[in-house]
Amino acid sequence: MRHDPDVLVIGGGIVGLFCAYFLRRAGSSVTVVERGPVGGPQSCSHGNTGFVGTQGAAPLAEPGVPAQGIRWLLNPESPFHIKPRWDGGLPRWLWHFRRACNERDAEAAFHVLLDLKKRSLEILREVCADDGLASTFTAQGMVLAFKTPEGFDKGCRSVPRAVDNGVPLRVLDPQELRALEPDAEFDISGALYNEEGAYLRVPDFLREFARTLQGMGVEIHGQTEVLGFEVTGREVGLVRTARGDLRPREVVVAAGTWSAERVRELGLGLMLQPAKGYTVTVKTPRNAPRRPVLLSEGKVAIAPLGDRLRLGGTLELSGMDRTVSRRRVEGILRTVQAYLPEMEHTETLETWSGLRPCTPDSLPYIGRAEPYRNLSVACGHGHIGLGLAPAGGRLIAQILAGERPDMDPEPFRVGRYGGWARPFRRRR
Ligand SMILES: Cc1cc2nc3c(=O)[nH]c(=O)nc-3n(C[C@H](O)[C@H](O)[C@H](O)COP(=O)(O)OP(=O)(O)OC[C@H]3O[C@@H](n4cnc5c(N)ncnc54)[C@H](O)[C@@H]3O)c2cc1C
Structure with missing residues (x-):
């Protein structure tokens, strides 16, 4: 590594890359270190369905979710699972999750997430106007399909709230659906349409965006794990990596779900759980949908990637284990069928x-x-991280520059759950 940067970003997923983008644009010298290859399968940003439109800003914690979750726990092919295991952090996380499952908190989180998504979509439109990135971003609307009449009724009831909040959601009649998706044969009760549906093709976007960043002067080092820190007083003085030590002026931890273990040695406790999901990417069938589709009750997303079609879903609280469960993957395929x-x-x-x-x-x-x-810290972007990372990266750059942020940073405060893994210890 060539020199000590103004800012070291730990983690080369979508969040780390957008932090680097805005920090560099603000004039800082920036280095990104990534444990694996940038855009590699270790990263949650690698193989997801890439939806980045204004749809899907609801938090996971909503009224009714705990009861539905318990019903799903009994079904081995359901989209939700908790693996019984010893993890002191899990009961605490579940307790806070349960507390957040009320109208007031869910509504507040929805507004904050929607605002972040709208700002991010604007940034993506700008960034992806660049030639190299244009083919990795598609904004041609999305379909929300409902299998059951009850599900469709519920979906229709959500339309006025969406519209009141500036999301262009509307009911599709069967002829319109046929015109939008002439190849696909849906067996559903009804569908909604959001013309602001958009998606990123990952991992192509990540690799191409990393090249753009390098062109701007950002140093990006793959295969460079951060191993530890040396602290002097209230400053992180030195960052130890697998390829040498660095003494940056500022450190941004954007290591996705690994951020919690990374900052634990600094005494910081982040309330973070890894929630495993799966995607299956197949050769595009002749009669596949042409635009992104959400199979609403089944919680499965379909993303068309040219000659490939990606099907994704499931949320499993099973620790850091990335093993693929055949049963859950079969559950996704059965839902699609x-x-x-x-x-x-x-x-x-x-x-x-x-x-x-x-x-x-x-x-x-x-x-x-x-x-x-x-x-x-820039982590915890959860189930919609691609849709939140751009505006989140701009916020980090504004905070580090000491500027007045363009949005209220309070809901994202790092210490909001207490923040300490153990009492702050002065070292050296
Ligand atoms: C099945 C599935 C479908 C999804 N679909 C969508 C979707 O449609 N739309 C959407 O917006 N979001 C979606 N998501 C969520 C989205 O993928 C995540 O929110 C997002 O990728 C998180 O990005 P990140 O940069 O925080 O984490 P990551 O992408 O995991 O990046 C963190 C990086 O840090 C690196 N790292 C960790 N420790 C170290 C270390 N010590 N030193 C150096 N590097 C380190 C890791 O290797 C990793 O590459 C989906 C997720 C899944 C699983």
Whole structure:
């Protein structure tokens, strides 16, 4: 590594890359270190379904979720699972999650997440106007499909709230659905449409965006794990990596779900659980949908990637384990078959699992990690991290520059769950 940067970003997933982008644009010299290859399968940003539109800003914690979750726990193919295991952090996380499952908190989180998503979509439109990135971003609307009449009724009842909040959601009649998706044969009760549906093709976007950043002067080092820190007073003085030590002026921890273990040695406790999800990428069948589709009751997303089609879902609280569960993957495929029974079976090209970095309130941690003077955290973007990372990265850059942020940073405060793994210890 060439020199000590103004800012060292730990983690080369979507969040780390967008922090680097805005920090560099603000004039700092920036280095990103990533444990694996940038855009590699270890990263949660690698193989997900990439939805980045204005749809899906609801937090995971909503009224009714605990009861539904318990019903799902009894079904081995359901989209939700908790693996029984010894993890002191899990009961605490679940307790805070349960507390957040009320109207008031869910509504507040929805507004904050929607605002972050809208700002991020604007940034993505700008960034992806660049030639190299244009082919990795598609904004052609999305369909929300409902299998059951009750599900469709519930979906229709959500339309006025969405519209009141500036989300262009509307009911599709069957002819309109046929016109939008002439190849796909849906077996559903009804559908909604959001013309602001958009998605990123990952991992292509990550690799191309990393090249853009390098062109701007950001140093990016793959295969460079951060191993530890040396602290002097209230400053992180030195960062030890697998490829040498660095003495940056500022450190941003954007290591996804690994951020919690990374900052634990600094005495910081982040309320973060890895929530495993799966995607199956197949050769695109002849009669596949042309735009992104959410199979609403089954919680499965479909992303068309040209000659590939990606099917993703499931949320499993099973620790840092990335093993693929056949039963859950079969559950995803069965859900797709129920909504699109005529869709051909084609060759599977990739089965992937990723760990979403989830906070109990679904709001990311973005901000300074007090009492350290030069440590910040950007993680916990959960189930919609691609849709939140751009505006979150801009917020980090504004905070580090000491500027007045363009949005209120309070909901993302790093210390909002207490913040300490153990009492702050002065070292050296
Ligand atoms: C099945 C599935 C579907 C999803 N679909 C969507 C979707 O449609 N839309 C959406 O917005 N979001 C979606 N998500 C969520 C989204 O993928 C995540 O929120 C997002 O990728 C998190 O990004 P991140 O940069 O925080 O974490 P990551 O992408 O995991 O990046 C963190 C990086 O830090 C690195 N790292 C860790 N420790 C160290 C260390 N010590 N030193 C150096 N590097 C380190 C890791 O290797 C990793 O690459 C989905 C997730 C899954 C699993």
